[in-house]
Amino acid sequence: QLIVLLLPSRFSPLPISAITGTGTGELLDMVCSELRNFEGLDGVEEDENYIPAIAIVGRPNVGKSSILNALVGEDRTIVSPVSGTTRDAIDTEFTTEDGQKYKLIDTAGIRRRAAVASAGSTTETLSVKRAFRAIRRSDVVALVVEAMACITEQDYKIAERIEKEGKACVIVVNKWDTIPNKNHQSTTYYEQDVREKLRILDWAPIVYCSATHGSSVDKIISAAALVEKERSRRLGTSILNQVVREAIAFKPPPRTRGGKRGRVYYTTQAAIRPPTFVFFVNDAKLFPETYRRYMEKKLRSDAGFPGTPIRLLWRSRKRPDKKGKSADNSLQSSVIPSRMALAT
Incomplete structure (x- = not known):
């Protein structure tokens, strides 16, 4: 018909x-x-005033606050080798050299639910909830993992939450300078391991950086801009x-x-x-x-x-x-x- x-x-x-x-x-x-x-x-006005939000999340002591400080070029958050220093989700506006504005959200480290419950800390429980809320209100999530540490089940749990919330994602391998004798082959093997253990995010780009040295940190923003554009396409x-x-x-x-x-x-x-x-x-x-x-x-x-x-x-x-x-x-x-x- x-x-x-x-x-x-x-x-x-x-x-x-x-x-x-x-x-x-x-x-x-x-x-x-x-x-x-x-x-x-x-x-139209809403689109013009739209500022993408990037939440920096991960397990405790993987360098989330160091990454934020390296991006903004100053110490906005406290950095300490003691895990759990960051307790609240902290919003920081950041403008790139080309004038693009972003909202960076530094979050508390997310431990396993059983570990949080056994610690009995109300403060940590609230901090984890705020971290999950930061994922929900963000546009792009930078999932930070430590280069020398293996990808854990908790990393996968966080990855599941990112996918469930429908957020764009960049996997950030921090402290890349601690890997000895790096070459192209070792980088390939490392990426294969990350892809296998975080298979739910097999579509997310991977950025290798060192926040303490400021090495390749700017690539996080470049990757975030790309994935945010694709999410809105x-x-x-x-x-x-x-x-x-x-x-x-x-x-x-x-x-x-x-x-x-x-x-x-x-x-x-x-x-x-x-x-x-x-x-x-x-x-x-x-x-x-x-x-x-x-x-x-x-x-x-x-x-x-x-x-x-x-x-x-x-x-x-x-x-x-x-x-x-x-x-x-x-x-x-x-x-x-x-x-x-x-x-x-």
Whole structure:
């Protein structure tokens, strides 16, 4: 069934098919382009005043405060070899040489929950909660690990929280100067170890630095700027659907024992920070977790988004009800309003 939508006079009629999804991506782009013309000035002012927040988190005594002091060029926070010196989340505004402003948030070291509970310190409990709140209100998280120390289970727990909150991330390997006899091969082995043990953040860039010597600390800001930009990026609907079609052509969804196979009608990006993509399909249950991970990897390899988590939502087409409504009408009533809501 072919539906021709009559848009304003400067547009030619746009043919679409609600059953197959043909042309619906172009339709959404046109609708969104018209909606932007009616937005007020408040949104523009908000974007102009937007200052990205970078939370510096990690286990105790990995050099979080030293990194902040090295970035701002002065001692804003107390540095001590005694772990637990920083008790509160401290906000510091920082301006780069090109005039870009950032809000740096130094946080208390995050120990294992069992260790915090056994210590019985109310102060430390509150400090850890403030550190997690700092992750929640940040745009980019710099996860700091110590070069000479092994990646621990607690590092992975913090990484899980970063991914769950949908924050962009930069893995910072501090005290890199303490590694003896460094060469390209040892750096490669170290990175492989970090990737394996922090696999939930396999999309995050890694920066090696030494805060006490000020070596390569500026690379943290450069990496943070890149991942924050990717977290706020919107992919065109036509390009997105092309990537999805190529991914499906290379590896179609698996068939069930009954011979059923998942079918993707079209895909659209519903949100940013983090980038969120909605797949409109015949039945979401026909897409197993392995195939969803494959689709996420293809999106990353073909469309980018380094340094930020992405969300994939799968929406099933509604079945015809007992009154005999067609599947096409059911699809229009369930999909079109939700897309309008996403656009607004």
